[in-house]
Amino acid sequence: MNQIIQLSATELAAKLRAGEITSVEAVQAHLDRIAEIDGGERGVHAFLHVNTDEALAVAAEVDAIRAAGGAEAEALHPLAGVPIAIKDLIVTKGQPTTAASKMLEGWMSPYDATVISKIRAAKLPMLGKTNLDEFAMGSSTEHSAYGPTRNPWDLDRIPGGSGGGSAAAVASFEAPLALGTDTGGSIRQPGAVTGTVGVKPTYGGVSRYGAIAMASSLDQIGPVARTVLDSAYLHELIGGHDPADSTSLNEQVPALIAAAEQGATGDMTGVRVGVIKELQGEGYEAGVQARFDESLEALRAAGAEIVEVSCPNFKYALAAYYLIMPSEVSSNLAKFDGVRFGTRVLPEEGPLTIERVMGATRAAGFGEEVKRRIILGTYALSAGYYDAYYGSAQKVRTLIQRDFDAAFALADVLISPTSPNVAFELGSKIDDPLSMYLNDVATIPANMAGIPGITVPGGLSEGLPVGIQFLAPAREDARLYRVGAALEKLLEDSWGGRLLDQAPELSATTTGGVA
Amino acid sequence: MSAISREDVAHLAQLAHIEMSDAELEKMTGELGVIVESIASVSEAASADVPATSHPIALTNVFREDVVGTTLTAEEALMNAPDSVDTRFRVPAILDGE
Numbered sequence: 229m230n231q232i233i234q235l236s237a238t239e240l241a242a243k244l245r246a247g248e249i250t251s252v253e254a255v256q257a258h259l260d261r262i263a264e265i266d267g268g269e270r271g272v273h274a275f276l277h278v279n280t281d282e283a284l285a286v287a288a289e290v291d292a293i294r295a296a297g298g299a300e301a302e303a304l305h306p307l308a309g310v311p312i313a314i315k316d317l318i319v320t321k322g323q324p325t326t327a328a329s330k331m332l333e334g335w336m337s338p339y340d341a342t343v344i345s346k347i348r349a350a351k352l353p354m355l356g357k358t359n360l361d362e363f364a365m366g367s368s369t370e371h372s373a374y375g376p377t378r379n380p381w382d383l384d385r386i387p388g389g390s391g392g393g394s395a396a397a398v399a400s401f402e403a404p405l406a407l408g409t410d411t412g413g414s415i416r417q418p419g420a421v422t423g424t425v426g427v428k429p430t431y432g433g434v435s436r437y438g439a440i441a442m443a444s445s446l447d448q449i450g451p452v453a454r455t456v457l458d459s460a461y462l463h464e465l466i467g468g469h470d471p472a473d474s475t476s477l478n479e480q481v482p483a484l485i486a487a488a489e490q491g492a493t494g495d496m497t498g499v500r501v502g503v504i505k506e507l508q509g510e511g512y513e514a515g516v517q518a519r520f521d522e523s524l525e526a527l528r529a530a531g532a533e534i535v536e537v538s539c540p541n542f543k544y545a546l547a548a549y550y551l552i553m554p555s556e557v558s559s560n561l562a563k564f565d566g567v568r569f570g571t572r573v574l575p576e577e578g579p580l581t582i583e584r585v586m587g588a589t590r591a592a593g594f595g596e597e598v599k600r601r602i603i604l605g606t607y608a609l610s611a612g613y614y615d616a617y618y619g620s621a622q623k624v625r626t627l628i629q630r631d632f633d634a635a636f637a638l639a640d641v642l643i644s645p646t647s648p649n650v651a652f653e654l655g656s657k658i659d660d661p662l663s664m665y666l667n668d669v670a671t672i673p674a675n676m677a678g679i680p681g682i683t684v685p686g687g688l689s690e691g692l693p694v695g696i697q698f699l700a701p702a703r704e705d706a707r708l709y710r711v712g713a714a715l716e717k718l719l720e721d722s723w724g725g726r727l728l729d730q731a732p733e734l735s736a737t738t739t740g741g742v743a
Numbered sequence: 744m745s746a747i748s749r750e751d752v753a754h755l756a757q758l759a760h761i762e763m764s765d766a767e768l769e770k771m772t773g774e775l776g777v778i779v780e781s782i783a784s785v786s787e788a789a790s791a792d793v794p795a796t797s798h799p800i801a802l803t804n805v806f807r808e809d810v811v812g813t814t815l816t817a818e819e820a821l822m823n824a825p826d827s828v829d830t831r832f833r834v835p836a837i838l839d840g841e
Contacts, residue, residue, distance in 0.1 A: 338819040431799045445798055474805040475798070547782035558759060565760065567834055572825035575762075580835045587762035599761055603752065603771060604778060606759045616786045623789030625796040661774060662781060678799025702800055 229401065229733070232257040237310050237404040237458040244309045247294070251287035251309030255353045258311050259283070262355070262402045265734045268741030272734070273377045274387075274397035275356045276316050279323050283311060283353035290351050305350035307461055312347060313403040315394045316357035317364050318449065319438045320344050323354070327440050328372035329362045331570045331593035341438020342473065343407060343449055343466040350465055355403050358393030362595045363561065364414055364442045366390050367667040370658050371597045378654070379422060381692055381731055383739065385651040388418030388667075394452045395422040400734055405462050406452040410681075411442050412549055413647075413671025415450045419683040420646035420695020423727045425459050425712070426452050428671075430702045431678035432477035434463075435470030443556035444475075446549075446675040454728060456684060456713040457492065460484040463705070479703070487706035491713030494721070497531035499711060502639025506542045507670045512648045515689025520645045523686050523696045526718040527643075527711075537638050539631035541624065542673050548624035549672045550665060551608045551617050558605030561598070565589060600661060629677045636701045641711050644670050646683040646695030674699050682708040684716050685727040693727060747775050 232254055235243065243249045259280055266272050290309035294301050319325045319337035321344075326332045340348070347354065361371035369377040369392030377392040379385040380400035387396040394406035395418030408415035410428035419426030427450045434449045441447060451462035467481035503524065508517060528534050566572035566589030567582070573592040575584045594602070608617040635642055647667055657664045674681040679702050686696035696715060700707040720726060732738075749772045756763045756771075763771065817830040826833040 335823050338815050338822060432802075471807055475800075475802065477800065477802075541788065544785055544788040547785045548788075550778065550782050551785060562760075566825055568820075568832055569823035570825070574835075582834045582837050583760070584762075585835050586760040587757075590760050591762040594761065599763075599767075600771065600774060600778075602759050602761065603755050604775060606755045607747070607751070607775070607779070610755070610758070617782075619795060620785040620789055622795035622797055623793040624785050625799075626793050627789060629796060629799075662777060676799070 230257045230261065233261050233401040235404065236455045237307060237453060238455070238461060240404055241307055241310050244294070251290045251353065252284060254309065255283050255287040255311050255355070258355055258403055264736050264741055265400060265739045266402060266741070268736065268739040270378065270383050271739040271741050272380055272396050272400050272402070273375060274358050274393040274400065274402055275313070276326060276328065276359050276374055276393070277324050278356040279354050282322060283355050286351055286353040305465065307465060308351040310352055310405065311355045311403055312352045313355045313358050313394055313397045313406040314344070315360055315391050315406065315408050317360055317409050317440050318344060318407055319440065320354070320357070323357055325357065325440070326374070327363045328360045328374055329593065329595070329598070330373045331564050333571060335570055339438065342435035342470045344438060346466055352405070358391070358397055358406060360393055361390035362598050363440065364390040364409055364411060365557070365597050365601055367413070367417055367664055368657065369393060370654065371595055373595055376654055379651045380734055381423065382651065385653055385692070386421070388421040388647070388651065390414040391418045391452065395419055395424055395426065398452050398454055399424050399728060399731070404454065405458060407449060407466070408452045409439050409447055409449050410675065411446045412553060412675050413668040415452060416671045416681055416683040416695065416697060417647045417667055419452065421651040421693060423685045423693030423731065424452065424454055425456055425682070425684055426450065427459050427463060427682045427705070427708065428674060428680060429463060429467065430477070430680045430705055432475050433481070433680070433705060434467050435473040435476050437470055437472040441560040443553040444560060445556060446553060448675070454726070456682070456709060456716050457485070457488045459682070460488040460709050477703070482703070482706040484706055484709045487709035488713040491710040492717050494530055494714050494717040496527050496711070496714050499531070499641070500533045500535055500639040501527055501711070502535050502537035502635050502642045504542070504635070504642050504644045505536055505538045506540070507644035511666070511669070512645055513650065513689065516645045516647070516649060516694050519687040519689060519694040520696060523715060523719065524643070526722065527715060530714060530718055535639055537635040537642065539635055539673070541627035541631050544624045545628055545673045545676055546665065546669055548621035549676060550604070551621035552625070554601040554605030555608045555618050556605070558602045558609065561602055564593060597661070625676050628673055632673070632677050632679060632701070641707050642699040644697050646670060646697040650689050650692035650694060670697060678702055680705040680708055682712045684712045685719070687719065687727065688730065747772060747779055
């Protein structure tokens with residue numbers, strides 16, 4: 229494997245600044261990796277679109293600025309020239325955005341998402357758009373209309389979802405950084421099952437302008453990376469107030485890089501870590517529980533105070549989520565009607581009215597899971613059921629927030645396994661929506677309460693990655709970087725290297741691609 | 744909670760503007776029944792005195808300055824339209840056969 233692609237984003241950034249590597253070389257190395265392992269019959273298939281020309285042009289621009297030196301070179305962002313992959317739910321000018329749906333096949337956004345504008349301003353070359361479950365609805369990336377992504381640890385297994393493409397791209401060294409979105413765990417669960425790092429920021433901490441909305445009160449854009457420090461750099465870049473998003477917090481981005489650097493000492497003295505009683509034990513695989521228990525021991529040995537906290541209302545979180553989320557989905561996706569943008573399908577027979585065109589368009593344009601959630605949301609919001617379902621779910625949301633408030637009175641951060649299980653085999657849960665939904669049982673409460681969460685690699689169970697999740701109070705994202713970096717350091721010391729060093733070697737031969 | 748019937752699903756599909764075949768209706772009815780049964784527990788979770796939360800971090804009165812901002816040009820707005828004429832979106836008949 230080319231050494232450049234093995235570097236973390238911050239290592240690569242340092243070499244770019246030192247002039248040891250050019251950005252064009254770095255981008256080309258990642259494009260070569262994508263060409264080698266992404267497209268074959270058993271390729272990773274993390275990318276829906278590869279943005280070769282623009283990525284190389286931006287890289288060349290950064291190289292020219294650096295070569296010229298002076299004030300402009302000094303003013304470059306620390307990540308300038310470091311390539312990044314973008315989840316295809318985030319709109320980009322000049323590259324297609326599909327949300328992995330037939331509905332948006334060929335659609336070109338007339339505007340950039342705010343996070344994309346920031347990435348352009350900082351001059352990170354965009355490698356392309358990554359695969360996801362259609363409109364971010366799923367936990368396996370199998371609901372993509374363009375075929376599933378494969379887990380680099382085992383090509384017959386799922387990479388998690390919905391952001392399986394971003395997580396797999398980072399895990400397979402196709403990109404050092406990526407953007408994800410997290411509505412119920414879509415950054416953290418893929419991070420867990422691919423052995424990478426992912427952060428769901430505090431709701432409102434990163435602008436959602438230009439993220440195709442799934443459930444607006446839950447959605448959040450966040451960083452996907454291989455290290456906690458890399459996530460901190462990306463998070464500080466994309467965070468901050470945006471007048472174009474009325475839910476954006478008008479506050480300073482916390483000092484996340486400093487927090488990650490502090491955590492990297494591995495010292496946890498004085499940090500109270502709360503173990504959520506309800507998010508372990510029954511329903512969690514033995515291997516997941518074992519890695520979780522070891523992480524607790526490592527934190528304790530590093531000086532952390534481990535306390536148990538109880539969140540009794542979490543048992544209703546999944547049910548409430550599957551009422552609130554589809555309700556918002558049914559409303560947000562009403563705009564895909566074949567009138568202003570996207571696919572238009574005409575009915576095969578009968579009168580040609582707009583109603584019938586909409587019905588035919590949405591029948592052909594949406595996949596099964598999207599239809600299921602729209603219908604479920606339409607049901608939850610319909611007369612006679614509204615109070616019992618949607619109204620009750622909104623109350624559960626209050627109860628979950630109260631549980632968190634009580635827990636954070638006893639602990640600085642909370643900890644749980646990120647996902648109850650390791651990556652499962654492709655196709656094994658696709659016909660059982662309920663069992664698929666259970667993958668998000670540990671990640672959903674954070675979205676319901678708007679609080680931030682991080683997943684860091686916690687080791688392997690039968691050769692597959694396990695993720696450890698930390699949660700912090702709203703606006704306290706810095707705490708996640710402190711404890712996340714500490715656990716990362718403690719575990720890497722015990723493994724003698726990064727978890728991804730243990731991943732199987734991928735090549736054109738293993739993926740059926742072009743050498 | 745009452746079980747979901749096939750007629751219910753057909754009605755919901757109509758409300759949601761999604762045409763469904765008989766086979767799809769059949770499958771969706773079964774799946775929705777299982778899902779709704781498993782989420783019905785929310786109604787017993789919260790008592791009447793618990794307030795509802797619609798927004799995780801409540802902000803109030805988020806206004807922008809009352810000045811002209813950047814907007815898409817008509818050309819940009821129409822560039823992805825399935826059908827347009829002059830500077831407008833074109834759609835089939837809005838009224839059913841009248």
